[in-house]
Every structure is written in C-alpha cells, then in structure tokens.
Amino acid sequence: MTMTERAAGEQIALLRCIGYAAFSRRDRDVDVLDLVFDSLIDAPGSEGVRRLRFAGYGVTLDVERTELGVELRVLPAGPIVVEACGDEATRLVSFLLRWPAGTQRPVRTAWVML
Known part of the structure; x- marks a missing residue:
C-alpha cells in the first residue's frame, strides 16, 4: 500500500467516524x-429567492430565503416553537418544530444549505 492510498484510507475512516457520531447525536424522539x-432544482431561474418545502407526519414547512432574510410558514397553523440549528460558516441549517401543547411529536427538517 502506498503512502497516498494509506492517507486516503485514513481520511475515509475519519469521515465514516464523523458520520456515525453525527447520526448518533440526533434526537431520537x-x-x-x-x-x-427545492427551487434550485424544481424551478430554476428564481434569482435572489430560494424556496424549500419540507413535508411529512401531517406537517408542511415552507421556507423562503431572500436577501432580506428567511420566512417560514407551517401547516397546520397554530401555536408552534421553531428553532434554527446550524452553522454560519457552512450555511447548513435544520429547523426544529415543537408544539407547546404537546399535541404532536416534534419534527425536524432535513439538513440543507441555505
């Protein structure tokens, strides 16, 4: 095995460990x-505006990002707490939605780059 192959193998092993650690830290409930x-794929040409839709478990979350900021719309409507989790350096974000009355289990969006 050459030095380059060994270094590549070590990098792959490190990335695998990081992936497993990130998966195990997720919220299980x-x-x-x-x-x-995703407007970048499904409706290209919307310069300056990015639209995303997340769905599942009876919930829909629409996200719109413009130069002015990010707007969220949740269906079904009602009292809800939204937390944004992410990293400004990578622009990766995931939104956590919780219902204060406990009428529904919390949901999180898939991680995306805004």
Missing part, C-alpha cells in the same frame, strides 16, 4: 421531514 421541493 424527533421525526425528520423530507425535502419535497
């Missing part, structure tokens, strides 16, 4: 919403 629409 939180369902994950699927990304079902």
